[in-house]
Amino acid sequence: MARDTTRRRVLIAAAAALPLAAAGCKGIAALGTPPKAAPDVTVATDAIAVETQLIAGYGAVLAANPGLAGTLRPLLAQHHEHLARLRGRLIVPARGQPLPTPRATPRHTAPVPGTPAAALGYLRDAEDAASGALLAHLATAPPSLAQLLASISASEATHALILGTAARHS
Amino acid sequence: MTAADPAAVAALQHALAAENSAIYGYGVAGAHLTGTRRAAAVKSWVGHQNARDALTAMLAARGAQPVAAAVVYQLPFGVHSAAAAVALVTLLEDRLSAAYLGLAGLADPALRAYGARAVRAAALRAAAWRGSTLAFPGLDVPPPRASGPASQGSGSPASSRPAHGKPTPSHPG
Numbered sequence: 001m002a003r004d005t006t007r008r009r010v011l012i013a014a015a016a017a018l019p020l021a022a023a024g025c026k027g028i029a030a031l032g033t034p035p036k037a038a039p040d041v042t043v044a045t046d047a048i049a050v051e052t053q054l055i056a057g058y059g060a061v062l063a064a065n066p067g068l069a070g071t072l073r074p075l076l077a078q079h080h081e082h083l084a085r086l087r088g089r090l091i092v093p094a095r096g097q098p099l100p101t102p103r104a105t106p107r108h109t110a111p112v113p114g115t116p117a118a119a120l121g122y123l124r125d126a127e128d129a130a131s132g133a134l135l136a137h138l139a140t141a142p143p144s145l146a147q148l149l150a151s152i153s154a155s156e157a158t159h160a161l162i163l164g165t166a167a168r169h170s
Numbered sequence: 171m172t173a174a175d176p177a178a179v180a181a182l183q184h185a186l187a188a189e190n191s192a193i194y195g196y197g198v199a200g201a202h203l204t205g206t207r208r209a210a211a212v213k214s215w216v217g218h219q220n221a222r223d224a225l226t227a228m229l230a231a232r233g234a235q236p237v238a239a240a241v242v243y244q245l246p247f248g249v250h251s252a253a254a255a256v257a258l259v260t261l262l263e264d265r266l267s268a269a270y271l272g273l274a275g276l277a278d279p280a281l282r283a284y285g286a287r288a289v290r291a292a293a294l295r296a297a298a299w300r301g302s303t304l305a306f307p308g309l310d311v312p313p314p315r316a317s318g319p320a321s322q323g324s325g326s327p328a329s330s331r332p333a334h335g336k337p338t339p340s341h342p343g
Contacts, residue, residue: 078305085306131290138282143275147309150274150286154267154307157290158297 040145043137044089047149050130051083054156057126060112061119068116071166072123075159082152089145120167124160131156174232178281181272183237185288186225188269190239192218192262198245199255207252211259214295221288246314254316256299261315263296267308 058076062069113119134153138146196215203211229236249258270292273285293307304310 075303078303081305135283135286138274138286139279143277146282147271147275148306150271150282150289151267151306151309153286154290154293155303155305158293158303158307161294161297162303 039140040142041090043141043145043149044086046137047134047152048083048086048090050133051079051086051152054126054130055079055083057112057123061123064112064114065116065119068119071120071162075162078155078159082155085148086152089148117167117170120163120170124163124167127156127160127163131160174234175277178273178276178278179229179232179234181269181276181281181285182225182229182232183234184272185266185269185285186222186229187237188262188266189218189222189225190237191243192259192266193222193239194243195245195258195262198249199259202249202252202255204252207256210298211255214259217291247316257314257316260296260299263292263299264304264307264311266292267296268311269308271308 055076058072058079062072062076113122131153134149134156138149141149193215196211196218200208200211200215226236245258246261247254247257249255267289270285270288273281274289276282276285289308293304296307297303304312
């Protein structure tokens with residue numbers, strides 16, 4: 001219910017953000033200016049970047065430490081759920097217009113620790129950082145998106161707890 | 171102080187009611203736990219009392235009458251073992267996550283931040299009891315079960331409660 005309202009608002013906001021270029025009000029030059037993203041689109045896009053980066057981190061750790069799959073797969077599956085629900089907040093614009101680019105481009109340049117304990121600690125730190133980063137937009141997000149961010153942030157805090165426990169026992 | 175936002179008062183009352191049932195539930199559960207689990211339950215019980223006091227003060231500051239705790243709460247299933255006690259406190263923490271998520275959607279940024287911190291704290295306690303995590307604490311709350319998913323047969327929810335029922339005050343007010 002609240003989600004539907006938000007989706008509709010995102011859609012309306014996205015439509016409103018399209019400059020009146022289509023109506024020719026600003027002349028032909030306006031056609032070359034990409035529309036500015038609505039605020040909640042920016043929030044969702046940033047959160048998607050956080051999740052994408054975490055998923056990349058899990059992928060790198062799993063590639064180097066296949067023995068950790070039993071611990072990591074359930075957590076990774078929840079990140080895919082987070083990502084799907086965040087993506088559900090975005091409406092793909094018509095006519096192949098690209099979605100706004102995340103401010104932080106997902107990238108994984110830092111080498112992944114080789115030992116299982118260090119790899120678990122590395123992911124625990126990444127979860128903690130992501131949990132904090134998701135709350136950066138808490139005050140400005142629309143209500144239902146703020147609740148989704150708080151929920152995902154809490155989920156990631158619990159991931160950090162499980163990873164920390166696993167690191168101590170590995 | 172400006173006039174209290176009715177949505178904020180309603181969300182704070184909801185969180186307070188959830189804390190009141192958690193305090194009752196931890197009291198019941200603690201009797202069936204021993205060792206480190208009992209110590210954890212006692213620590214959480216005290217924490218929930220502190221949270222109750224904080225919410226009560228926040229409501230009073232808004233000129234609202236805080237909801238009173240019931241004398242007795244109907245439990246969602248029989249609690250006669252350590253496993254059922256752990257299932258009960260896990261359920262109570264899940265419901266606290268949901269109640270505090272109501273604060274995270276309010277207009278007041280301070281209440282949003284308070285709610286988000288409380289969702290996190292409840293989710294962490296639930297994960298510690300459960301030994302696993304949820305994808306969406308407070309948003310997607312699992313239904314009551316007397317013990318883990320593997321033993322569905324025992325301890326069915328009290329007959330008068332629907333599947334999504336929560337511990338209900340037997341003596342409201």
